[in-house]
Amino acid sequence: xxxxxxxxxxxxxxxxxxxxxxxxxxxxxxxxxxxxxxxxxxxxxxxxxxxxxxxxxxxxxxxxxxxxxxxxxxxxxxxxxxxxxxxxxxxxxxxxxxxxxxxxxxxxxxxxxxxxxxxxxxxxxxxxxxxxxxxxxxxxxxxxxxxxxxxxxxxxxxxxxxxxxxxxxxxxxxxxxxxxxxxxxxxxxxxxxxxxxxxxxxxxxxxxxxxxxxxxxxxxxxxxxxxxxxxxxxxxxxxxxxxxxxxxxxxxxxxxxxxxxxxxxxxxxxxxxxxxxxxxxxxxxxxxxxxxxxxxxxxxxxxxxxx
DNA sequence: TACGCGTGGCG
DNA sequence: TCGCCAAGCGT
Numbered sequence: 001x002x003x004x005x006x007x008x009x010x011x012x013x014x015x016x017x018x019x020x021x022x023x024x025x026x027x028x029x030x031x032x033x034x035x036x037x038x039x040x041x042x043x044x045x046x047x048x049x050x051x052x053x054x055x056x057x058x059x060x061x062x063x064x065x066x067x068x069x070x071x072x073x074x075x076x077x078x079x080x081x082x083x084x085x086x087x088x089x090x091x092x093x094x095x096x097x098x099x100x101x102x103x104x105x106x107x108x109x110x111x112x113x114x115x116x117x118x119x120x121x122x123x124x125x126x127x128x129x130x131x132x133x134x135x136x137x138x139x140x141x142x143x144x145x146x147x148x149x150x151x152x153x154x155x156x157x158x159x160x161x162x163x164x165x166x167x168x169x170x171x172x173x174x175x176x177x178x179x180x181x182x183x184x185x186x187x188x189x190x191x192x193x194x195x196x197x198x199x200x201x202x203x204x205x206x207x208x209x210x211x212x213x214x215x216x217x218x219x220x221x222x223x224x225x226x227x228x229x230x231x232x233x234x235x236x237x238x239x240x241x242x243x244x245x246x247x248x249x250x251x252x253x254x255x256x257x258x259x260x261x262x263x264x265x266x267x268x269x270x271x272x273x274x275x276x277x278x279x280x281x282x283x284x285x286x287x288x289x290x291x292x293x294x295x296x297x298x299x300x301x302x303x304x305x306x307x
Numbered sequence: 308t309a310c311g312c313g314t315g316g317c318g
Numbered sequence: 319t320c321g322c323c324a325a326g327c328g329t
Contacts, residue, residue, distance in 0.1 A: 055325040062315075062324085096313030103327080133327050153325045173308070201325065210323060211318075241321075244313075253313050291312090 019185055021163065021220055022196060028219035029199030032206065036060070037067060038143075039198075045119035045144035046077055052136045053104045058095055060205075066095055077108040078117045086304025089293060090260050098256060099291055102305075103131025121145040142197045148190045150182035151197035155204025160185070162208060166225030168234040169210070251275045251284035259294060265301035 037043060038051035050070055054063040070091060074080040080088060085105045092101035107129040111119055119140065120126055126137035138149035157170040160181055170178060187193045207218050215221045226232070244250055254274040259266055275281040285302075288294040295305045 052325065057312090057324060057326060058314080059316080059324045094314060096315085097326090099312070100327085131327065135326060139325070151325090154323095155325065205325075239322085240309085242312090242323085247311090249312055249314095256313090287312095 018187070021185070021223060022187055022192070024219040024223075025199045025203060026192070026195050029195065029202055033198070033202055034060075034206075037064070037071075043071075045121070045140060046075075047071055048144040049107070049119050049136075049140050050104065052139050053100050053107075053131060054095060056100060056136070057097060062095065066091075066093060074108075076117060077111040077119065080105055080108040081112040084304075084306045085292070086295070086306060089256070089304050093260070094257075096253075098293055100131060102292055106130040107132060119144065121147065123147070123149060138197075142194045146191055146194045148186065148193040149197070150179065150186050151201065152178060152182050153201060153204075155202075155208075156182070156197075156200045157204075158210060159200050159204045159208045162213070162226035163220055163224045166229045168226060168232065169239060172237065172240050248280065248284045248287065251280055252288055255281075255285055255288060256293060259302060259304050262303070265297050265303050268300040268302070271302065 033039070036051075038047050043051070047067075051063065051067055054067060054070075073091065074083075083105075085102055088101040088105040089098050092098050095101075110129055111117060115125070120129075121141060121144070123137050123141050126132050126140055127134070132140070135151065135153050138151045139153070141147040142149050142151050152174060154170075157174065157178060160178065161167050161170040164181060164185075185196075187196050203218070207214050215224070215227060218224070221227055251274075255271055258270055258274060262270075271285065272278075272281065275284070285294065289296055289302075292305055294302050295307075296302055
């Protein structure tokens with residue numbers, strides 16, 4: 001829906017890199033892709049970058065309203081860079097992992113200072129920005145600028161693990177073999193490669209999901225190595241779980257929530273009220289300060305960072 | 308390499 | 319109910 005392609009070329013690629021999965025996956029994408037705001041032309045590269053930061057480990061539905069608020073308030077990198085980092089943290093709301101807000105603010109500052117206010121289109125320059133790793137650099141270059149990069153996120157890794165490798169889940173950490181496979185499967189033609197990147201991600205997000213894949217709706221079910229093997233259950237080390245209850249993360253979340261909602265300096269006593277165990281509470285607060293998410297003031301008071 | 312880092316919805 | 323899961327990054 002995001003483009004008006006007529007007559008999709010037959011998995012056309014430059015070298016001998018055409019692969020039987022290209023055409024059905026891209027055709028499926030043309031028919032079923034969601035109309036997400038960061039996929040519209042008016043989003044621009046900055047919109048794509050903001051969405052990618054927000055989508056790091058956070059579901060689309062929770063990102064949508066925050067994305068709209070951020071783009072309305074800060075339509076260009078320089079607009080965000082002109083405000084204190086604490087404003088980014090406050091506007092992050094309850095999206096989680098608030099260090100992303102700090103890093104997005106720092107990235108906006110770097111873009112303003114080093115790139116004339118324009119999000120760079122070069123993978124290496126993107127990678128040099130705070131909070132931009134291998135995935136995000138490839139995603140911005142591919143989705144915003146149509147460049148040819150293997151985009152390996154959790155969705156794509158799962159699709160490849162199943163369809164090509166024949167296992168239910170990819171390894172815990174991205175391996176060299178996965179990167180090689182992703183490069184090998186990448187269509188040779190730049191515009192097709194960008195389409196493929198978005199299409200494989202969308203297939204993983206909508207059909208080839210982690211918990212209950214809907215193989216009946218999958219355009220490549222007939223070519224899927226995992227199905228051909230009888231959909232064997234995951235075998236190997238357990239997938240990395242995330243602990244939360246009772247951890248420092250939960251304490252940090254509570255402390256930061258108080259600071260987000262306050263608009264002046266917050267006295268120590270207000271922070272002490274959110275967690276009764278003093279050692280853990282102090283450790284969590286120290287961590288927030290060390291991360292730059294909280295600024296300590298004179299007289300045992302705290303606020304979101306002004307610098 | 309493995310771990311720490313938020314939050315909330317779903318099966 | 320509660321563990322799993324969600325477009326990762328930095329160290």
